[in-house]
Amino acid sequence: MLGQVIASGAAMGAIYALVALGYVFVWNTMGIINFAAGEFITFSAYIFVGTLITSLALPFPFALALIAILMAAMGAAFSRLVFSRLQRQRALVAIIATVGFGIFLKEMAHIIYGPEPLMYDGPFGMRTLDVAGILISYQQLLILAVVTLIMAAQYLVFRYTMLGKVMRAVAMDRETAALMGIPVERVLAGTFAYSSVLAALAGLLLAPLFFVTVDMGTMVGLKGFVAMIIGGFGSIPGAILGGLLLGILENIASFTISSAYKDAIAFALLLVFLAFLPQGILPEKVVDRA
Amino acid sequence: MTGTSTRVALLVLFLAVLALPPFIGLNSYYLQVLNLAWIAAIAALGLNIVTGITGQVVLGQAAMMGLGAYTTGLLLLKTSLPWWIALPCALLLTGLVGAALGLISVRIRGHYLAITTLGLNEIFRLVVLNEEWLTGGAFGLRDIPVVNLPGPGASTASHLYLPVLGITVAVYALTLRVFRTRLGRDMRAIRDDELAAESMGVNSRMTKVVSFVVCAIWGALAGGLYVLFIGFVSPNNFVVLESIRLLLIVVIGGLGSIGGTFLAALVVTVLPEALRDLQMVYMAVFGLGVVIILLLAPRGLGILADWILAPFLPGYRDGPPVAVEQTTGISLERDGNATGPATTRAVPAPAESPLLKVRNVTKHFGGVAALNDVSFDVREGEILGLIGPNGSGKSTMINVCSGIVQASAGQIELGSSVVSGRAAWDVHALGVSRIFQNVRLWTSMTVLENVMVPHPDSRRSGTIESIIGTRSLFAKEERAREAALEALNLIGIGALADRTTSDLSFGQSRLVELARAIVNKPKLLLLDEPAAGLRGGLIMDLADILMRLRDQGMTILVVEHRVKLIMGMCDRVVVLNLGEKIAEGNPVDVARDPVVVDAYLGGKIKRDTTRAPGRVPRSEPIRSAS
Known part of the structure; x- marks a missing residue:
């Protein structure tokens, strides 16, 4: 039974890792924490299920490509309009403004798609696979596959292309990067677009596990942030590790202790980490970015 | 003209209008909405104290409200205590929780504090929802005896209107007073620059705890009034979204503006009721409104409120603005009559007792030793210059002496008390004051x-x-x-x-x-490059004033790069290089010391004939920017 709990925890953890990665990228290039990340998940899940799959009846791969493009464009636009303006502000202002923007997104989803929850079975329906007595749904396998693919692609891009070097340069010193001719605003917009795509992926992968509601992404977004802190603030490997760890621990704890308090477990874990290991498992200073 | 009397008259008029509703037969539904607005105003004010004024982001004020509401409700239901005992008990309990949260905030800041308080709010909701034996679970607490007081009108809402409004106004008046006196100044100093606040004697730990306690108590008061007035609580009243709504009020009122919070509470509570048809849209509008206000008009409704309340805010002066003459700097003429006779001392008194004893101080940053086994004395009544090349550990020395950096080893004594190991504000209380290399006001x-x-x-x-x-x-x-x-x-x-x-x-x-x-x-004044960024004439004025301060009995430790200034005003000089003391003595002797000349003042340029002239290795120039 424990194997089962760990397997489904890992799938959830992979989602947290995706969201945590979004936080890391935005933090490392803009120096802000996007408290609207959860609402990006909600919003993209609505567009994906409500418009692309249900209204337009697009096949899964097309819808996937389209949502990625849409969310990237929206992310870039929001970055220009709102988020890049926040980086000059105090942390207090940036936190509150992103919370406010999250409410705006959530309510827009509510206005556009109405109060009824949307349902979506996913590309594979409800089928499951039996691996040595552990039942894993195809959806969970898809989640793990997509997340692994993203991690690998991202690693290669960061390691070997100019884009990665440019992003790292902006992350390390924005002023110097600008003086060296790097179009900082475009890099910031690009980073934000990428983190929005990560949120979109999280949204469409989660949709078959939850109903699509206005509150669907909020908790996932917050837990992604918790995962980032647990892994090490601003660290890419830390975000992945923190996400998986949080997903698995949360599932084990809700199975063994109390499922009613499932949502409290992440925060309790956060308090434990802040008390005893405030810099996280893989602090950014020591571990170089992937 | 808009003098004090006009503004006070406007304020009285505004409050008088607020007191009208129960007398003009407003229906009880709208009275209830207004009562809820005043209750929200109290809770948001608490949040404004901690977030707007002290600068600590809290995303869980609704839980404080909830704690106050549930405690009051449970005491009324399960014991037969009257409400005027139950409510203070709830305030006390919530205040204690606030104190604990304040202690947490000393260690956890910024984003960590935001997510932690949000998490605690969620945990509070889950506890209230799941511990049905105590809290009634999702159904909440019902049939709590509602307070009934005699008053105008027929409904309970009407009877309670004036008391609730009165309490709200009293809470605001009290907070306004705290804002402009000592405690409020300390809170704002922590928000603007915590490090400077600590070095200037503000006990940041105590101040944060107090601000969290006040925040919690105002929250609990709002929650308690809610229970006493509605007679019913459910977990849905105190979710994270409610915390965010309170934060919306604080932002729309202008972060840190007390009067603005009051107006914003009115707007955020009443507007959705007035525009019921637009119910779908208003939360989206509020969300976007917060972003726009923060980016474009950060003072929000505070612009209006602070104008009316100006006579009760710091920095207000009645009448037309005083023409501020262009001040050029230090006016020495005014010195004499301001602080008594300045006894000029012809020769520095020799061999006076040491005021500050620095003993074997070492400071490591990671693997780098910024200070390595440094010892020297600062004698009572002298100006001691601390010089050395960039990166020699001068600023670290000042930071260690003022308590904002703790030495890895060694000890510092001021008179008979040990300075090292104490918090910066305690060091300040002992009589050590400082200025910063980059001005920090x-x-x-x-x-x-x-x-x-x-x-x-x-x-x-x-x-x-x-x-x-x-x-x-x-x-x-x-x-x-x-x-x-x-x-x-x-x-x-x-x-x-x-x-x-x-x-x-x-x-x-x-x-x-x-x-x-x-x-x-102060007994000891620590100056980290006081002349940096000042124009020439002002620098010599500064030297004059420092010498005057010394002659009045102040002891000064000054870090400087300008040799002329050091030679002109210092009684003795200590030279640091790469974290170690390489010389100490009177300025003239030190300037001749070959080790100092080599390390800092600029030694003979040894021409390496094998290299191109452009790549001559030489010591750092003395006026280099740091």
């Missing part, structure tokens, strides 16, 4: 307030008397104000007293910082 406060913060009479005001507002508090405030003006006049910038420090030029800011450092008549 509290930019939202007036010049006068900046200088009042470190004054001993500000520092001695107790927390309780600051909240209650005793006669002795006002006496101390008055003394601190006079001493601050005196210090400003001594430096020659008294005319700037009512300006906001963010409007000042760099040179003026530097002088304000100096006034702030000497207002408490």
Whole structure:
């Protein structure tokens, strides 16, 4: 039974890792924490299920490509309009403004798609696979596959292309990067677009596990942030590790202790980490970015 | 003209209009909405104290409200206590929780604090939802005896309107008083620059705890009033979204503006009721509104409220604005009558007892030793120059002496007390004051307030008397104000007293910082490059004023790069290089010391004939920017 709990925890953890990665990228290039990340998940899940799959009846791969493009464009636009303006502000202002923007997104989803929850079975329906007595749904396998693919692609891009070097340069010193001719605003917009795509992926992968509601992404977004802190603030490997760890621990704890308090477990874990290991498992200073 | 009397008249008129509704037969539904607005105003005010004024992001104020509401409700239901005992008990309990949260906030800041308080709010909701035996679970607490007081109108809402409004106005008046006196200044100083606040004697730990306690108590009061008035609570009243709604109120009112919070509570609560048809849209509008206000008009409704309340806010002066003469700097003429006779001392008194004893101080940053086994004395009544190349550990030395950096090893004593290991504010209380290499003023406060913060009479005001507002508090405030003006006049910038420090030029800011450092008549003054960024004439004025301060008995440790200044005013000099002391003695001898000349003043340029002339290795130039 424990194997089962760990397997489904890992799938959830992979989602947290995706969201945590979004936080890391935005933090490392803009120096802000996007408290609207959860609402990006909600919003993209609505567009994906409500418009692309249900209204337009697009096949899964097309819808996937389209949502990625849409969310990237929206992310870039929001970055220009709102988020890049926040980086000059105090942390207090940036936190509150992103919370406010999250409410705006959530309510827009509510206005556009109405109060009824949307349902979506996913590309594979409800089928499951039996691996040595552990039942894993195809959806969970898809989640793990997509997340692994993203991690690998991202690693290669960061390691070997100019884009990665440019992003790292902006992350390390924005002023110097600008003086060296790097179009900082475009890099910031690009980073934000990428983190929005990560949120979109999280949204469409989660949709078959939850109903699509206005509150669907909020908790996932917050837990992604918790995962980032647990892994090490601003660290890419830390975000992945923190996400998986949080997903698995949360599932084990809700199975063994109390499922009613499932949502409290992440925060309790956060308090434990802040008390005893405030810099996280893989602090950014020591571990170089992937 | 818009003098004090006009504004006070407007305020009285505004409050009178607010008191009208029960008398003009407004229907009880709208009265109830207004009552809820006042309750939200109290809870949001608590949040404004901790987030807007002290700068600690809290995303869980609804849980404080909930704790107050549930405690009051449970005490009324399960014991037969009357409400006027139940409510204070709830305030006390929530206040204790606030104190615990304040202690957490000392270690956890910024984003961590935001997510932690949000998480605690969620945990509170889950506990209330799941512990049905105590809280009634999702159904909440029902049939709590509602308070009924005699009053105008027929409905309970109407009877309770004036008491609720009265309590709200009283809470705001109290908070406004706290805001402009000692405690409020300390809170704002922490928000603007926590490090500077700590070095200037503000006990940041205590101040944060107090601000969290006040925040919690105002939250609990709002929750308690809600219960006493509605007679019903459910977990849905105190979810994270409610915390965010309270934050919306604070932002729309302008972060840190007390009057603005009141207006915003009214707007955020009443507007959705007035525009019921637009119910779908208003939360989206509020969400977007917060972003727009923060980016484009950060003072929000505070612009309006603070104008009316100006007579009760710091930095207000009745009548037409005083023409501020262009102050050029230190006016030495005013010195004599401001601080008594300045006894000029022809020769520095020799071999005086050491005031500050630095013993074997070592400081490591990671693998780098910024200071390595440094020992020296600062003698009573002298100006000791601390010089050395960039990166030699001078600023670290100043930081260690002022308590904002703790030494890895070694000890520092001031007179008979040990300085090392103490918090920066305790070091300040012992009589050590400082200025920073980059000027660090509290930019939202007036010049006068900046200088009042470190004054001993500000520092001695107790927390309780600051909240209650005793006669002795006002006496101390008055003394601190006079001493601050005196210090400003001594430096020659008294005319700037009512300006906001963010409007000042760099040179003026530097002088304000100096006034702030000497207002408490410190035994030891630590100056980290006081002349950096000042123009030539001002630098020599500065040297003059430092020598005058010394002649009045102040001991000064100064880090400087300008040799002329050091030679002109220092009694002795200590030279650091790569974290080690390489020389100590009177300026003339030190300047001749071959080791010092080699390390710092610029040795003979050894031409390496095998290399191109452009790549001659040489010591660092003495006036290099740091």
